[in-house]
Amino acid sequence: MAEMPKATSQQLADEFMEAILNLPDGEKIKQCIQCGTCSGACPTSHLMDYTPRETIAALRAGMLDRVLDSNTMWMCSSCYGCTVRCPAGIKLTDVMYELKSLAMKHGVRPKNVTTPALQEAFVAEVEAHGRNAEVGLMRRFFMGTNPFDGLRNLGLALAMKQRGRLSLGSSSVSPEGQRQLKAIADKARGG
Amino acid sequence: MARLFYPGCALEQSGKPYEVSTLAVAKALGLDLPELRDWNCCGATAYMGTSELWGLALAARNLALTEQLGADELVTVCSGCYVVLNKAAKYTASNPALGAQVNDALAAAGLTYKGTVRVRHLLDVIVNDVRPETIQAKMKTSLAGLKVAPYYGCQIGRPFDDFDDSESPTTLDGLLEAVEAEVVPYPLKSRCCGGMLMSTSRDAAVTLVYNLLECADRAGAQCIVTACPLCTVNLEGYRRQVAAKHGKAYDGLPIFAFTQLLGVALGLPRAQTGVDMGLIPAEPALTAYL
Numbered sequence: 001m002a003e004m005p006k007a008t009s010q011q012l013a014d015e016f017m018e019a020i021l022n023l024p025d026g027e028k029i030k031q032c033i034q035c036g037t038c039s040g041a042c043p044t045s046h047l048m049d050y051t052p053r054e055t056i057a058a059l060r061a062g063m064l065d066r067v068l069d070s071n072t073m074w075m076c077s078s079c080y081g082c083t084v085r086c087p088a089g090i091k092l093t094d095v096m097y098e099l100k101s102l103a104m105k106h107g108v109r110p111k112n113v114t115t116p117a118l119q120e121a122f123v124a125e126v127e128a129h130g131r132n133a134e135v136g137l138m139r140r141f142f143m144g145t146n147p148f149d150g151l152r153n154l155g156l157a158l159a160m161k162q163r164g165r166l167s168l169g170s171s172s173v174s175p176e177g178q179r180q181l182k183a184i185a186d187k188a189r190g191g
Numbered sequence: 192m193a194r195l196f197y198p199g200c201a202l203e204q205s206g207k208p209y210e211v212s213t214l215a216v217a218k219a220l221g222l223d224l225p226e227l228r229d230w231n232c233c234g235a236t237a238y239m240g241t242s243e244l245w246g247l248a249l250a251a252r253n254l255a256l257t258e259q260l261g262a263d264e265l266v267t268v269c270s271g272c273y274v275v276l277n278k279a280a281k282y283t284a285s286n287p288a289l290g291a292q293v294n295d296a297l298a299a300a301g302l303t304y305k306g307t308v309r310v311r312h313l314l315d316v317i318v319n320d321v322r323p324e325t326i327q328a329k330m331k332t333s334l335a336g337l338k339v340a341p342y343y344g345c346q347i348g349r350p351f352d353d354f355d356d357s358e359s360p361t362t363l364d365g366l367l368e369a370v371e372a373e374v375v376p377y378p379l380k381s382r383c384c385g386g387m388l389m390s391t392s393r394d395a396a397v398t399l400v401y402n403l404l405e406c407a408d409r410a411g412a413q414c415i416v417t418a419c420p421l422c423t424v425n426l427e428g429y430r431r432q433v434a435a436k437h438g439k440a441y442d443g444l445p446i447f448a449f450t451q452l453l454g455v456a457l458g459l460p461r462a463q464t465g466v467d468m469g470l471i472p473a474e475p476a477l478t479a480y481l
């Protein structure tokens with residue numbers, strides 16, 4: 001990723017709020033009552049540097065930069081448990097996605113967190129085929145992070161192969177479809 | 192009403208048993224499911240976590256193609272695809288500004304999405320359109336005596352509770368009861384399988400899977416029934432890691448997609464049920480029914 005000038009924390013905060021407010025019910029983030037229901041619903045909150053409730057509290061306190069440096073959003077599995085239970089109607093899963101997007105965009109990579117690498121591998125795989133070949137994805141991901149973990153996964157890959165559940169390539173979208181996907185990407189990411 | 196089928200990336204690979212049984216069961220039930228031509232990856236959690244707008248626009252291309260072909264329903268069997276496609280459909284409808292941004296991106300590719308597509312999970316179509324009574328009438332092999340744990344996972348009912356409850360869903364229970372299986376109480380039925388954390392935070396995901404297996408085992412289940420190819424792989428593919436961390440591998444607890452058990456109940460040829468493609472052997476759990 002190209003070096004980019006470090007955004008000030010105010011710029012980051014503005015960018016974040018703008019993205020949140022662009023989403024349905026985004027403004028509800030201001031109505032958090034700090035009840036902790038989200039953290040109670042979350043299957044991984046005990047592994048997060050900031051629980052979902054603490055995340056909202058930290059954002060309010062102007063500590064977006066600390067949240068971005070944490071493992072919190074990378075431990076989110078997108079189970080939507082918090083979103084359906086929040087009494088204030090805050091779509092916290094979407095907030096987690098915005099935190100991930102912001103970290104990806106600004107190259108914030110907390111130690112021991114491999115999700116950005118997985119997301120990049122996924123995007124690269126889909127850019128190549130319009131679809132995601134599981135083998136290609138895992139090859140890209142493990143070669144880029146930890147080849148030994150990749151080797152440990154070989155057993156599963158072989159078992160899948162024996163049962164006809166692993167193909168070395170995926171089907172692809174048509175060349176016209178590829179062109180469309182590229183145009184969509186350029187517009188959505190640029191604009 | 193015209194329906195198109197969105198298979199999604201996992202289905203033609205690790206989800207093969209689910210694909211094979213879905214197509215065979217749909218045929219047996221007279222459900223027409225032609226594949227959406229030139230569909231693209233829904234983007235899953237990776238695109239949403241890179242740029243929500245990009246993720247929504249990528250998913251919306253599939254909706255635009257569906258509309259272009261004159262269809263008004265897009266049916267998927269993957270809960271991961273279901274939630275992303277449905278999110279694109281609902282967010283563009285409920286938030287005109289966002290809808291305009293998505294359409295701007297689509298316009299760059301010469302496409303438009305007017306907002307007429309309803310995204311559905313196959314479980315919804317089978318329960319609410321085909322109806323359990325129809326399946327019961329066509330049943331050749333009763334699954335009586337088979338103890339099953341119905342596992343819904345997260346994204347089939349969250350955040351969109353279009354056809355079932357987001358916390359205590361029951362549609363799959365009812366469908367399995369229609370083919371006379373014994374549905375065991377399964378309180379973790381909509382808890383998380385770990386999703387992509389299985390690749391990025393293996394230790395955390397292994398424990399989530401252990402909880403699901405242990406809960407089913409204690410309830411006396413002989414198999415767990417799923418409605419998503421991603422949940423399936425997490426539940427069946429990491430038993431060694433579960434055993435290493437929690438001391439039990441649950442060797443006798445296979446995982447089946449709901450279409451596989453429907454295929455067995457409908458008396459389809461064994462190869463069309465995909466039950467021999469599982470990582471955990473289907474027998475002895477299914478011996479009496481095959």
Ligand code: SF4
Pocket residue numbers: 031032033034035036037038039052053056085086087088089090092
């Ligand atoms: S559940 Fe909603 S209101 Fe309660 S702490 Fe979490 S975000 Fe705030």
Ligand code: SF4
Pocket residue numbers: 038041042043044045052075076077078079080081082083092093096
């Ligand atoms: S969506 Fe993410 S933050 Fe919310 S409960 Fe699930 S794992 Fe936790």
